[in-house]
Every structure is written in structure tokens, then in C-alpha cells.
Amino acid sequence: MKKTYQYHKPSEAGLDKIKQLREAFSNLHDLIEDVAPSSRERSVALTELETSAMWAIKSVVCNDPESVVEP
Numbered sequence: 001m002k003k004t005y006q007y008h009k010p011s012e013a014g015l016d017k018i019k020q021l022r023e024a025f026s027n028l029h030d031l032i033e034d035v036a037p038s039s040r041e042r043s044v045a046l047t048e049l050e051t052s053a054m055w056a057i058k059s060v061v062c063n064d065p066e067s068v069v070e071p
Helices: 012-035 038-060
Strands: 007-009 068-070
Touching: 038 068
Parallel strands: none
Antiparallel strands: 007 068
């Protein structure tokens, strides 16, 4: 199976980075909800923020030399 599709168990350092990213994305999510009026545009912004968070976290896990790739 290609590495991209395997499960990657992050290292402790990777988990710390993921926690930092999740906190930052959560704070930005709250800011968008507080400042942007309820609208389609806000909904798209929040959806794209989720997408961005997913890719940022994946980049940490897939490029962590200490992560464990499990079959």
C-alpha cells in the first residue's frame, strides 16, 4: 500500500505540533464566527478552514520522520 494511504501514528513531537495547530485553527474559527456575519461566505470560510486544518495536520504526520506507519 502506498504511504499516502496508510495510517500514520504521530510521534510525541508530532502530537505536540498537531495540538498547536488545532488550537490555532479553533481560535481562528471562533474569530470568524464572532466577526463575520452569518452568510454563505462565512460558511465557505469555515469549510475551507476545516480543509486547511486537515492538510496542515496531514503534513505534520506524513512528514514526521518519527511517525509510525501501520499496515
